[in-house]
Amino acid sequence: MTLIDLTAPAVRSSRLDGLPVAIIGAGPIGLAAAANLVERGIDFVIYESGESAGSSIDQWGHILFFSPWRHLIDPAARRLLEANGWRAPGDVTAPTGADFLSRYLRPLAQLDEIASRTRSGITVSAVSRVGMDRTRTANRAQTPFLLRITDASGAIDEVSARAVIDASGTYLTPNSLASTGLEPLGLPEVADRVSHALPDVLGRERSQFAGRHTTVVGAGHSAANTVLNLARLAQEEPGTRITWLIRNASAVRVSSSPDDELAARAAIGSRVDQLVADGTVEQLDRFEIVRLTRSGSGVRLIGHRNGELVEHQTDIVVNATGFRPNLDMLREIRLELDEIVEAPKRLAPLIDPNIHSCGTVAPHGFAELEQPEPNFFLAGMKSYGRAPTFLLATGYEQVRSITAWLAGDVASATNVQLVLPATGVCSTDQAPGSCCS
Incomplete structure (x- = not known):
């Protein structure tokens, strides 16, 4: 296919002509951006840190999406795939992460x-402008x-682009186990006993959890999914114990509401409630971790509960407290982010998890995602900062609007439309693919 650069008037310049759009991340949103740019005839380069597309999803491939296939496939990507003989999976079923990778992404x-x-295999460590840091203004947009x-191999290089879409996600930057947002004291000494979110306890990581006491920290669906899988493991492996540690009074975000249009999501809440009720899972609420110490082959969690200093002994800790964006790479980019959720300033009020669920987030596009840095956009999960209410369909509409803007098609860029399923309230302790996807 011959690509024609349809550069928008706002970025037309001899220094920019012939340069591609840089897409950071080959996850579902980065690839959706690429599909839209293909249709627009705009050149691009994708920089993916993993060995293949969707490398983060591969780490939680055993987890089932809440959404059925019809909400998981980008329209532009569908058109490209179908033009090459691909057939879409049935609309009504929900895939696992592994199915999503193998059958679509x-x-x-x-x-x-x-x-x-x-x-x-390319990591983007920093983004700036050629010959200028964030303080210089003259001719910045050009x-x-x-x-x-x-x-x-560790070799470092620098490349240029006329626009940047950062769809690098948040999975590689988890939130802290401590309520302060800082690493709990002592974490480096016990890091080998702390697991990432959504471990494959029934598959490739089974030996790490079988016959041991695991404490899952987090009040959302990534934590709940892990608790459910550990309960299955306990049926098969004697001595397997489960504690669900919640920093608040209860896991109110894990809803079992019959009004949830995503039935698979509602079912998780009712199943976990039953496990707690029958004693299969110990629920430890109002526990705020301050320090971790090694205790034999396990870990001692020291923290505050109901105003008292308390301890909790376990073998393994699963950090399911959610994720945050990596902003270190963008220190030389002019960003206007909400001071609370670290999302673009105009987007933040639309995604506040205290107000909105996945299904009540308003459609939004380039206008809400624009930054003071011309033609730089955060998209997908990273655009939501620390808010968990992200749906893939939302990200797909984001990049459709962004790419229309880059093509100079203002009418299409501003005509943002999206219909989402009502899903109830999501938690700030979600992993990608485990809450709203």
């Missing part, structure tokens, strides 16, 4: 129009972006 990534413009990249 990787076939999309393997299309020549996208694969030929993807650089895997100056190419500069991305500092590192390949798998």
Whole structure:
């Protein structure tokens, strides 16, 4: 396919002509952006830190999505795939992360129009402008972006782009176990006893959890999913114990409401409630972790509960407290972020988890995602900062609007439309794919 650069008037410049749009991340939103750029005839390069598309999803491939297939496939990606003989899965079923990768995301990534413009094993460590830091203003919009990249061998290079869509997600930057947002004291000494969110306790990580006491920290669906899988493991492996540690009074975000339009999501709440009621799972609420110490082969959690200093002994801790964006790489980019959820300033009021559920987030596009840095956009999970109310369908509409703007199609960019299922309240302790996807 011959690509034609339809640069928007706002970015037309001899220094920008011929440069691609840089997409950071080959997850579902990054690849959706690529599909839209293909349709628009705009050149791009994808920089993916993993060995293949969707590398973060691969880590929780055993987890079932709440949403059925009809909410998980980007329209532009569907058109590209179907033009190459692909057939979409049935609309009404919900896939696991592994199914989503094998049946949709990787076939999309393997299309020549996208694969030929993807650089895997490349980490973007910083974004700036060529020859200027964030303090310089003159001719800023006409100056190419500069991305500092590192390949798998550790070699460092710099590349240029005319626009940047940062769809790098948040999975690699989890929230802290401590309520303060800081690492709890002593964490480095026991890091080998602390697991990432959504471990595959019934599969490849089974030996780490079988016959041991696991404490899952977090009040949302990523925690609840892990608790459910550990309960299955306990049926098969004697000596397996489960504690669900909640920093608040209860896991109110894990709803079992019959009004939830995503039935799979509501079912999780009722199943966990039953496990707590019958004693299979010990629920430890109002526990705020301050310090971790090694205790034999296990971990001692020291914290505050009901105003008293208390301790909790366990073998393994699962950090299911949610995620936050990596903003260190953007220190030289002019960002206007909400001071609470770290989302774009105009988007933040639309996604406040204290007000909105996944299904009540208003449609939004380039206008809400624009930054003081011209033609730089946060998209997908990263655009939501620390808010958990993200749906893939929302991200797909984001990048459709952004790419229309980059193509100079203002009418299409501003015509943002989206219909989402009502899903109730989501938790700030969610993992990608485990709450709203």
